[in-house]
Amino acid sequence: MSEVDIRMDRPHLEALPTVRLPEGHRLETASEGFEPTWARIINAAFLNDTWTAEKCREQFSSQARFDPEGMFFVVSPEGEAVATAFAWRDTPEERECGRVHWVATLPEQQGKGLGRVVTVAVLHYMKKHGLSRAFLETQSYRLPAIRLYLSLGFHPTPKDAEHEGLWDEALAKIREYEAAEK
Numbered sequence: 001m002s003e004v005d006i007r008m009d010r011p012h013l014e015a016l017p018t019v020r021l022p023e024g025h026r027l028e029t030a031s032e033g034f035e036p037t038w039a040r041i042i043n044a045a046f047l048n049d050t051w052t053a054e055k056c057r058e059q060f061s062s063q064a065r066f067d068p069e070g071m072f073f074v075v076s077p078e079g080e081a082v083a084t085a086f087a088w089r090d091t092p093e094e095r096e097c098g099r100v101h102w103v104a105t106l107p108e109q110q111g112k113g114l115g116r117v118v119t120v121a122v123l124h125y126m127k128k129h130g131l132s133r134a135f136l137e138t139q140s141y142r143l144p145a146i147r148l149y150l151s152l153g154f155h156p157t158p159k160d161a162e163h164e165g166l167w168d169e170a171l172a173k174i175r176e177y178e179a180a181e182k
């Protein structure tokens with residue numbers, strides 16, 4: 001598995017789909033002390049325990065550019081936060097291009113459209129706050145994520161031949177997945 005970060009861009013924030021929540025679920029933004037909830041989802045989805053609430057505070061929520069209104073959670077009918085994503089600006093000065101950051105759904109909740117909900121919510125937030133385009137970084141083996149982002153208008157932005165090769169492989173696998181789905 002290649003851990004190389006590959007980039008996707010959405011060159012505009014027009015024609016955004018509407019947020020469609022599965023029945024009984026609700027969309028929330030971050031409230032005071034959200035970090036442990038966020039870390040629990042991230043650790044479960046990314047299969048490691050390297051993220052902590054403290055690290056989230058250090059890198060994101062303590063920064064002046066962090067806006068809790070751009071940090072989304074889907075809450076299940078049972079009241080559990082099950083998916084998350086947030087809007088980020090790589091520099092405090094950035095006014096055009098937002099980063100869709102840390103999209104994650106608990107493993108047992110995947111495949112219900114929740115990743116789509118939080119990603120779309122982030123894109124609407126960016127548009128509302130005056131940004132005009134979006135990007136993200138992922139890894140070539142994250143096929144569900146890549147398929148989701150493609151369906152939301154992101155396109156691959158390979159920076160060199162190595163990245164082009166990674167994209168060719170990933171897109172071929174997604175085509176195979178789609179062919180098997182039919």
Ligand SMILES: CC(C)(COP(=O)(O)OP(=O)(O)OC[C@H]1O[C@@H](n2cnc3c(N)ncnc32)[C@H](O)[C@@H]1OP(=O)(O)O)[C@@H](O)C(=O)NCCC(=O)NCCS
Pocket residue numbers: 045046083102103104105106109110111112113114115116117137138139142143144145147148151173174177
């Ligand atoms: C990526 C992730 C957030 C998607 O969450 P989710 O709630 O399952 O998202 P959705 O249900 O909205 O969409 C998942 C899509 O992946 C597709 N998918 C599932 N398995 C797939 C596979 N093997 N290959 C390609 N696509 C696949 C599904 O068909 C679905 O698309 P559809 O809605 O058009 O049918 C989730 O898989 C996750 O947390 N993964 C681990 C963390 C991660 O990789 N995050 C992204 C980092 S950039």
